[in-house]
Amino acid sequence: xxxxxxxxxxxxxxFVQRAxxxxxxxxxxxxxxxxxxxxxVPAAVLTAIWAPELLLQKGVLSLAPGNERLxxxxxxxxxxxxxxxxxxxxxxxLVALHLFDWMF
Amino acid sequence: MAASGIPPLEAMAxxxxxxxxxSMLAAAQLIAEGAPALVVVLAAFIxxxxxLMYSASIRPYFAGEPLGRRLLVSYALVxxxxxxxxxRFGAHPEAAGKFDYFAGLAIPIWLCWQASVAAGLLVGxxxxxxxxLEFAAPLAFIAMSIPLLRDKQMVAAAVSAGATxxxxxxxxxxxxxxxxxxxxxxxxxxxxxxxxxxxx
Numbered sequence: 001x002x003x004x005x006x007x008x009x010x011x012x013x014x015f016v017q018r019a020x021x022x023x024x025x026x027x028x029x030x031x032x033x034x035x036x037x038x039x040x041v042p043a044a045v046l047t048a049i050w051a052p053e054l055l056l057q058k059g060v061l062s063l064a065p066g067n068e069r070l071x072x073x074x075x076x077x078x079x080x081x082x083x084x085x086x087x088x089x090x091x092x093x094l095v096a097l098h099l100f101d102w103m104f
Numbered sequence: 105m106a107a108s109g110i111p112p113l114e115a116m117a118x119x120x121x122x123x124x125x126x127s128m129l130a131a132a133q134l135i136a137e138g139a140p141a142l143v144v145v146l147a148a149f150i151x152x153x154x155x156l157m158y159s160a161s162i163r164p165y166f167a168g169e170p171l172g173r174r175l176l177v178s179y180a181l182v183x184x185x186x187x188x189x190x191x192r193f194g195a196h197p198e199a200a201g202k203f204d205y206f207a208g209l210a211i212p213i214w215l216c217w218q219a220s221v222a223a224g225l226l227v228g229x230x231x232x233x234x235x236x237l238e239f240a241a242p243l244a245f246i247a248m249s250i251p252l253l254r255d256k257q258m259v260a261a262a263v264s265a266g267a268t269x270x271x272x273x274x275x276x277x278x279x280x281x282x283x284x285x286x287x288x289x290x291x292x293x294x295x296x297x298x299x300x301x302x303x304x
Contacts, residue, residue, distance in 0.1 A: 017149070022174045024163065
């Protein structure tokens with residue numbers, strides 16, 4: 001039951017977020033500071049999601065070469081930076097993960 | 105999604121009702137950990153803060169449209185149609201055919217997305233764990249976030265948010281994500297000010 005509660009809650013929250021500004025009357029202007037702050041939201045939030053997945057091993061910071069996820073993530077970052085392709089980044093990261101896992 | 109123990113019906117309902125992939129991945133992780141519904145909803149809200157930004161950004165293009173159309177645009181407003189729409193209409197909010205163009209993007213994207221989720225639910229559990237496909241989730245977020253880093257301020261916001269998320273991962277109720285968002289935004293704004301002053 002708590003799962004359905006989460007689904008309904010997420011649906012409402014997400015719809016409100018998307019509709020928020022689209023439903024404002026046309027003459028309402030957003031404060032400049034808010035508009036500037038909102039620009040940083042995607043980069044900040046998306047990075048905050050993946051960074052712990054790469055840098056933590058069992059909840060502990062791990063920068064050693066034995067951390068295959070970090071190494072594979074670096075490969076994926078390089079591909080994403082250079083080619084800006086979603087599917088290619090995912091494939092490259094998965095291949096790199098298996099490669100590093102096999103090497104170490 | 106399948107790996108997190110969400111039954112297929114609930115997962116499909118979530119996909120159609122919520123229709124925001126990044127928050128669903130985050131939610132699936134939390135649900136697998138047995139987090140309470142409120143925590144899941146809050147995490148989704150934070151992950152989807154970028155949709156608030158899209159809503160603000162796309163508003164001038166649809167200000168003249170009837171309410172029903174604006175509600176439809178709201179529902180379909182996810183990363184890809186937003187990015188493609190802005191690429192096409194960019195500096196021309198007064199150009200004609202915006203709603204039709206958006207619908208032309210949003211409908212095929214919606215169909216592909218729902219079909220992919222359904223396919224994943226059908227075969228996902230049969231894929232061998234040795235393929236390490238769970239790593240595809242962070243990789244997808246890397247693929248989405250790296251192309252956004254077009255200037256120094258953006259990099260500063262992303263790096264500080266990532267570092268905060270790592271350092272704050274032990275905080276209760278996944279509040280590290282909210283903290284990371286706040287730190288990232290603040291650092292981005294400060295970096296903007298810093299480089300402006302330096303350039304002046």
